[in-house]
Amino acid sequence: MSGGPDVLTLMGVKGGPAIRPGSHMPTSNLLQMGGQTVLIDAGLGCTQGICKAGIPLTGVDCIVITHLHSDHYLELGPFFHTAWTAGLTRPIRVVGPKGLQAYWDGFLASMSFDIDLRQEDEGRCPLASLAQIEELTDAAFRIGAIDVQPLRNIHPPITDSFALRFDHDGTRIVISGDTAYMNTMAAFAAGADILVHEAMLPAGVEALVAKMTNGDHRLRAHILRSHTSAEDVGRIARDAQVKQLALTHMVPDGDPAFTQQDWVDAVRIHYDGELHIGIDGMRLLP
DSSP: OOOSSOEEEEEEOBSSSOOOTTOOOOSEEEEEETTEEEEEEEOTTHHHHHHHTTOOGGGOOEEEOOOOOHHHHTTHHHHHHHHHHTTOOSOEEEEEOTTHHHHHHHHHHHTHHHHHHHHHHSOOOOSGGGEEEEEOOSSOEEETTEEEEEEEOOBTTBSSOEEEEEEETTEEEEEOOSOOOOTHHHHHTTTOSEEEEEEEOHHHHHHHHHHOSSOOHHHHHHHHHHSOBHHHHHHHHHHHTOSEEEEEEEESOSOTTSOHHHHHHHHTTTOOSEEEEOOTTEEEOO
16 A cells, blocks of 8 residues: 555556567556555556565555456456565456456466466465456445446447546545547546546547558547547537546557647647646656
């Protein structure tokens, strides 16, 4: 459990699973709130990101996975294995969409030689029971003293995909998850101290798809129908009257043809409040 002031660390702000020289890492966030340390999504690099944030891997209290695209849960198994070798002996609650248990079972099967060996040869506790997985649905739940409200968002073809609202002691932090524009997001995020919302630049999507070597027109169609333009993110932040807006899961990422100013210009069409263009490791205080 964490102490001190509430803080949200954006550990990975890149949209999509691929990484290249000069890119950020895929999606993960670390929320320290109400005495709890919560990992929100577990994209590639999240384990190192937690350590860079100054939190021991054994200090995570809960993990929430917003949906089952690889850039949001690829490193969940490796996180647990690494935390286990770093001394984790207590279970960590994991809340995620239906199907996450199958991932965990498959990870354990794929690593069974090493896991069995370390349990027998090094005296480690059983790994399998350290992830206590429960299904994420539309229903509200609590993490310690934090009230968590999921909102099913729009991320076709996946239907079990969620935005998350965290409330504690008058502080509200909202994570959009991956979603197309939805006018209900403003009401969901109303008055948030921090709204972390995914964003794309449509012109950047065209540039990204033009460079792809192992995708076709379906990738372009998916991105455009399943994500939110930076301009529309600004519209949501304005309508919700959020105190701070942070962009994450940005598409494109690492393309020098699209600069921070392009993101700012798109958001500022509608929103003139405090704005953060996300970078890996950025710390936000509500």
